[in-house]
Amino acid sequence: MxxxxxxxxxxxxxxxxxxxxxxxxxxxxxxxxxxxxxxxxxxxxxxxxxxxxxxxxxxxxxxxxxxxxxxxxxxxxxxxxxxxxxxxxxxxxxxxxxxxxxxxxxxxxxxxxxxxxxxxxxxxxxxxxxxxxxxxxxxxxxxxxxxxxxxxxxxxxxxxxxVQIDAAQAVSGISGAFHTQGTVIGEGETQIFLRTAGGQPISISVLSRPGQAKRWAVSTGDVIDESAVAPARNTLLWYRLACSLPRALDQRLVESGEPRDIANAQADYRFVLDSLGPCGRNRPAPRMR
CATH class of the missing domain: 2.40.50.120 (OB fold (Dihydrolipoamide Acetyltransferase, E2P))
Structure with missing residues (x-):
């Protein structure tokens, strides 16, 4: 630059x-x-x-x-x-x-x-x-x-x-989540919506289909981007997620409140955390910005 x-x-x-x-x-x-x-x-x-x-x-x-x-x-x-x-x-x-x-x-x-x-x-x-x-x-x-x-x-x-205008903002928490069951056993999708320091919309989607590996992606706009993918390691968006996401999805944030939906949403959230891997921070976290 x-x-x-x-x-x-x-x-x-x-x-x-x-x-x-x-x-x-x-x-x-x-x-x-x-x-x-x-x-x-x-x-x-x-x-x-x-x-x-x-x-x-x-x-x-x-x-x-x-x-x-x-x-x-x-x-x-x-x-x-x-x-x-x-x-x-x-x-x-x-x-x-x-x-x-x-x-x-x-x-x-x-x-x-x-x-x-x-x-x-x-x-x-x-x-x-x-x-x-x-x-x-x-x-x-x-x-x-x-x-x-x-x-x-x-x-x-x-x-x-x-320094980019649309740079990923600091994640301050999870605002809500929901899980939708598919038409066949083992099919479903979880959407997780994040809070950010400046109000930037960031959402995570996790898609499960029978016989296929589970996939997840991140969208950074008001509309869910169908072409979105998971962030590469050692990028700003990866850092924002890996170093700031809560270690578990609170069941109270899952909209339907049904035990099956909560369990699936929490399992998908753990899948995202495992995919991100450890943050790698060696010093105390700074104040969020």
């Missing part, structure tokens, strides 16, 4: 204007970035969908803050000021400065030291700070992704989908 990258001169201001309380909430054993190897699609997607600004940058300078400017930070965490050179703007409107500055809480090792960060390349995910050109507020304390070809490809793929 090609995006405009505006270089602007900037005088970096004092950090006293931006002291996000969120930084003090970093668990003592937490890391500060997704690693170059082994980062899951879900972990990267969690950051992308909650970050209006994404920068590809290289760390130039690390300045440790004294305890007087890091009140409430655990003893085994070092709060630092990071100055970074911006290589490119991956997501964001109105460009960004050629240099970025932000606060970061880094876990100390057994000797009380932090890793050497200078010259390391990271994706920085967050938002601009109003009135402070070049200042970045991370989306969460560990909203850094260490650069690697694999992380680069995944982050750009998620971003490309996330």
């Amino acid at each position: 090609s995006m405009h990258f505006t270089i602007r001169p900037v005088a970096l201001c004092a950090l006293t204007l931006v002291q996000p309380q969120l930084m003090a909430q970093v668990p003592p054993t937490a890391g500060f970035a997704l690693p170059a190897q082994g980062s899951s699609y879900a972990d990267i997607a969690d950051l992308v969908v909650n970050s209006p600004l994404i920068l590809d940058a290289q760390i130039r300078k690390v300045t440790k803050l004294p305890e007087t400017q890091a009140v409430g930070v655990p003893a085994n965490i070092q709060r630092v000021v990071i100055d970074a050179d911006v290589n490119s703007l991956i997501r964001g409107s109105d460009g960004f400065a050629a240099k970025a500055r932000f606060l970061l809480d880094v876990p100390k090792d057994a000797k009380g030291k932090i890793p050497k960060l200078q010259k390391r390349r990271y994706f920085l995910l967050g938002s601009k700070v109003a009135g402070n050109p070049g200042m970045l507020k991370l989306s969460r304390p560990d909203a850094l992704v260490e650069w690697s070809p694999e992380n680069d490809a995944t982050l750009r793929a998620v971003t490309k989908e996330a």
Whole structure:
């Protein structure tokens, strides 16, 4: 995805204007970035969908803050000021400065030291700070992704989908479901309707026919799409479903209330969850967006 990258001169201001309380909430054993190897699609997607600004940058300078400017930070965490050179703007409107500055809480090792960060390349995910050109507020304390070809490809793929007008929205629950019996034994269809953060209609259909493998599909419009298919793994729609759907279908949401319809609808819902597979998230889920 090609995006405009505006270089602007900037005088970096004092950090006293931006002291996000969120930084003090970093668990003592937490890391500060997704690693170059082994980062899951879900972990990267969690950051992308909650970050209006994404920068590809290289760390130039690390300045440790004294305890007087890091009140409430655990003893085994070092709060630092990071100055970074911006290589490119991956997501964001109105460009960004050629240099970025932000606060970061880094876990100390057994000797009380932090890793050497200078010259390391990271994706920085967050938002601009109003009135402070070049200042970045991370989306969460560990909203850094260490650069690697694999992380680069995944982050750009998620971003490309996330910026689309019809991008799949966060799933907040199930609004209703029904099961229709077919004309022959073993035939039937289940429809499951989802609630989303912005009101986008998303529905799941599961079709059963004798002698055929059960099939399911997802529609993202007001009308059920007959050509809809199940989402491919490691896509935004797959992530929204695999990481957000409830682990079971509440029987009270099945319209007819008949035991047979409830049992069939719940079995079809379990089939969908099994088909999606595990979310793969390795860190706590962020607030829904």
